[in-house]
Amino acid sequence: MSLEQHTQLKKVAVLGGGSFGTVIANIMAEKGIPVHQWMRDANRADEVNTQHENTRYLPGYALSPALVATTDVESAVRDAAIIFVSIPSPSFRDVLRQAKPFVTSEQYVVSTTKGIESTGFHLMSEIIKDELPDVKVGVISGPNLAKEIAQHHLTATVIASEDEGVRALVQEALHQSYFRVYASSDTYGVELGGTLKNIYAIAAGLSAALGMGENTRSMLMTRSLAEMSRFAVSMGANPLTFLGLAGVGDLMVTCMSSLSRNYRVGYALGSGQSLQEAVDALGEVAEGVNTIKIVKEKSDEKEIYMPLVSGLYEVVFNGAPVKEVAGMLMTNEQSTDVEFVLPRDAV
Ligand SMILES: NC(=O)C1=CN([C@@H]2O[C@H](COP(=O)(O)OP(=O)(O)OC[C@H]3O[C@@H](n4cnc5c(N)ncnc54)[C@H](O)[C@@H]3O)[C@@H](O)[C@H]2O)C=CC1
Numbered sequence: 479m480s481l482e483q484h485t486q487l488k489k490v491a492v493l494g495g496g497s498f499g500t501v502i503a504n505i506m507a508e509k510g511i512p513v514h515q516w517m518r519d520a521n522r523a524d525e526v527n528t529q530h531e532n533t534r535y536l537p538g539y540a541l542s543p544a545l546v547a548t549t550d551v552e553s554a555v556r557d558a559a560i561i562f563v564s565i566p567s568p569s570f571r572d573v574l575r576q577a578k579p580f581v582t583s584e585q586y587v588v589s590t591t592k593g594i595e596s597t598g599f600h601l602m603s604e605i606i607k608d609e610l611p612d613v614k615v616g617v618i619s620g621p622n623l624a625k626e627i628a629q630h631h632l633t634a635t636v637i638a639s640e641d642e643g644v645r646a647l648v649q650e651a652l653h654q655s656y657f658r659v660y661a662s663s664d665t666y667g668v669e670l671g672g673t674l675k676n677i678y679a680i681a682a683g684l685s686a687a688l689g690m691g692e693n694t695r696s697m698l699m700t701r702s703l704a705e706m707s708r709f710a711v712s713m714g715a716n717p718l719t720f721l722g723l724a725g726v727g728d729l730m731v732t733c734m735s736s737l738s739r740n741y742r743v744g745y746a747l748g749s750g751q752s753l754q755e756a757v758d759a760l761g762e763v764a765e766g767v768n769t770i771k772i773v774k775e776k777s778d779e780k781e782i783y784m785p786l787v788s789g790l791y792e793v794v795f796n797g798a799p800v801k802e803v804a805g806m807l808m809t810n811e812q813s814t815d816v817e818f819v820l821p822r823d824a825v
């Protein structure tokens with residue numbers, strides 16, 4: 479479908495009834511675009527349609543009365559110009575398969591999910607291409623705490639796609655007075671940025687719970703950026719993407735806000751809870767927990783130097799004391815600040 483044909487957005491679909499799916503759907507409903515949000519829970523759909531609230535994931539936030547929720551995936555997806563998929567990574571492929579019989583090659587499919595499929599290291603854009611090889615694909619990512627968007631705090635995101643039409647249409651669909659959408663062609667880098675920062679948000683929550691200071695937090699965030707861009711570049715991403723909203727922008731918000739679920743998991747661990755207790759208390763997805771494991775495995779396999787990931791893995795999954803791990807990181811071999819300026823092996 480050409481861009482001209484798309485410009486009147488007659489219908490958009492959002493798959494997922496959680497906090498992010500709901501705010502993305504609501505942004506478009508508020509500007510008059512017909513939005514069909516698919517969710518599996520019939521009571522929740524009924525609540526969105528009649529009370530205009532999602533009390534499980536966004537309690538206390540009024541939703542647009544124009545937002546239509548449904549449990550029928552066919553009616554949600556059929557004839558939608560864009561299908562946003564906002565489903566946690568472990569279920570992403572399964573939900574795409576449910577939608578697949580009703581999706582045509584003219585539709586655009588855009589992931590909002592910040593995670594990696596555990597078997598085979600697939601990002602969500604790769605799963606879309608795998609399951610729906612004929613559609614055009616995009617991802618959105620950036621510093622986008624759902625509850626702040628629901629309150630209309632000024633926010634920006636990135637639409638990344640190799641296809642100009644996808645980028646333009648998503649900008650048109652999501653742009654709002656409080657929501658600005660920037661474009662990128664580095665799909666893999668933007669997607670990895672959103673995914674990897676969840677790991678470091680857990681580390682930031684841990685260090686906050688242990689009363690570490692602001693110097694520590696700045697060091698942690700900056701070295702996290704160095705580590706995540708090193709990993710992403712070795713996987714084929716553009717390092718400059720990490721200077722943008724989907725890199726440093728998302729890293730900052732997630733490492734600094736207690737609204738981040740990943741940060742909260744880290745904080746709970748640092749306060750003495752077990753991983754199971756921390757995850758159970760959250761009741762929502764914290765993608766970073768699985769991502770630590772998946773990225774640790776991949777970095778070991780590809781021999782990518784990721785001391786923060788290795789240390790965090792020991793803390794989260796093997797019960798290593800944080801202070802001991804932090805001590806080891808501080809006494810590691812000497813290194814360089816920005817390795818794209820002075821390579822690591824130059825010291
Ligand atoms: N909440 C946020 O602030 C942001 C979240 N994201 C990303 O968006 C993705 C979705 O996150 P949230 O909406 O926040 O998660 P959430 O935990 O709030 O909700 C997850 C939703 O997915 C549904 N779901 C899970 N498995 C399902 C299945 N098999 N079939 C049907 N529905 C299923 C749940 O019922 C729930 O409605 C995550 O990857 C997250 O990292 C991205 C930006 C911001």
Ligand SMILES: O=C(CO)COP(=O)(O)O
Nearest residue numbers: 620621622623738739740
């Ligand atoms: O990705 C997010 C903000 O950009 C949300 O982070 P959490 O999944 O940690 O809540």
